[in-house]
Amino acid sequence: xxxxxxxxxxxxxxxxxxxxxxxxxxxxxxxxxxxxxxxxxxxxxxxxxxxxxxxxxxxxxxxxxxxxxxxxxxxxxxxxxxxxxxxxxxxxxxxxxxxxxxxxxxxxxxxxxxxxxxxxxxxxxxxxxxxxxxxxxxxxxxxxxxxxxxxxxxxxxxxxxxxxxxxxxxxxxxxxxxxxxxxxxxxxxxxxxxxxxxxxxxxxxxxxxxxxxxxxxxxx
DNA sequence: GCGACAG
DNA sequence: ATCTTGTCGC
Numbered sequence: 001x002x003x004x005x006x007x008x009x010x011x012x013x014x015x016x017x018x019x020x021x022x023x024x025x026x027x028x029x030x031x032x033x034x035x036x037x038x039x040x041x042x043x044x045x046x047x048x049x050x051x052x053x054x055x056x057x058x059x060x061x062x063x064x065x066x067x068x069x070x071x072x073x074x075x076x077x078x079x080x081x082x083x084x085x086x087x088x089x090x091x092x093x094x095x096x097x098x099x100x101x102x103x104x105x106x107x108x109x110x111x112x113x114x115x116x117x118x119x120x121x122x123x124x125x126x127x128x129x130x131x132x133x134x135x136x137x138x139x140x141x142x143x144x145x146x147x148x149x150x151x152x153x154x155x156x157x158x159x160x161x162x163x164x165x166x167x168x169x170x171x172x173x174x175x176x177x178x179x180x181x182x183x184x185x186x187x188x189x190x191x192x193x194x195x196x197x198x199x200x201x202x203x204x205x206x207x208x209x210x211x212x213x214x215x216x217x218x219x220x
Numbered sequence: 221g222c223g224a225c226a227g
Numbered sequence: 228a229t230c231t232t233g234t235c236g237c
Contacts, residue, residue, distance in 0.1 A: 042227095043227075079226090080225095081224080081226070081227090084226055087227080107226085108226050108227065109226050112226085113226080118226065119226075119227085120226095136226080137226060138224095138225090138226080139224095139226045140224090140225080177226085
């Protein structure tokens with residue numbers, strides 16, 4: 001069972017093994033040249049166990065909203081650094097299957113994870129679709145600070161291995177951490193991230209998903 | 221042992 | 228993630 005959450009599987013060593021198996025299945029090459037659509041996914045929490053997941057799709061590269069969906073679900077797994085997928089994968093899967101798109105942008109790390117299996121990669125491998133990890137903060141690895149201009153980026157490395165990129169989506173604003181989720185190259189992931197962030201630091205699809213999830217959460 | 225640590 | 232006022236800057 002290299003799948004997802006198992007009630008009796010609270011042993012972190014076991015969960016680490018699951019992540020290592022997921023990591024082996026990650027495809028780091030482009031499945032598509034230019035996506036026609038891209039969706040953003042995010043989750044908001046009211047109480048520690050009440051989750052509101054949202055997914056919003058847009059045309060690419062025009063960024064016109066196509067469709068949006070949200071769901072509410074209870075989660076029983078706590079937030080533990082490097083094990084985020086075991087807390088957010090279920091809600092994400094539930095909302096993602098309501099939105100069909102060429103690429104999914106996830107508010108998390110992909111390969112830029114200690115075991116190369118961040119939430120974005122875990123989700124991509126399970127749904128077998130292209131995913132990109134776009135995180136606001138670093139989980140692991142190191143890299144030089146990119147130049148202050150929008151579009152500048154440096155590579156995030158874990159020793160000699162490139163695991164992602166530190167991308168400046170807005171001039172003079174703290175950069176985001178982009179990494180391969182699944183079925184996409186790092187270069188393409190960076191390109192899509194920059195093309196979907198014409199105005200704000202956070203790519204439009206993720207911003208829209210975050211906004212929708214938060215609204216649903218507050219409405220409860 | 222100590223510090224770091226996606227959301 | 229979420230809790231929160233003011234404030235600097237275009």
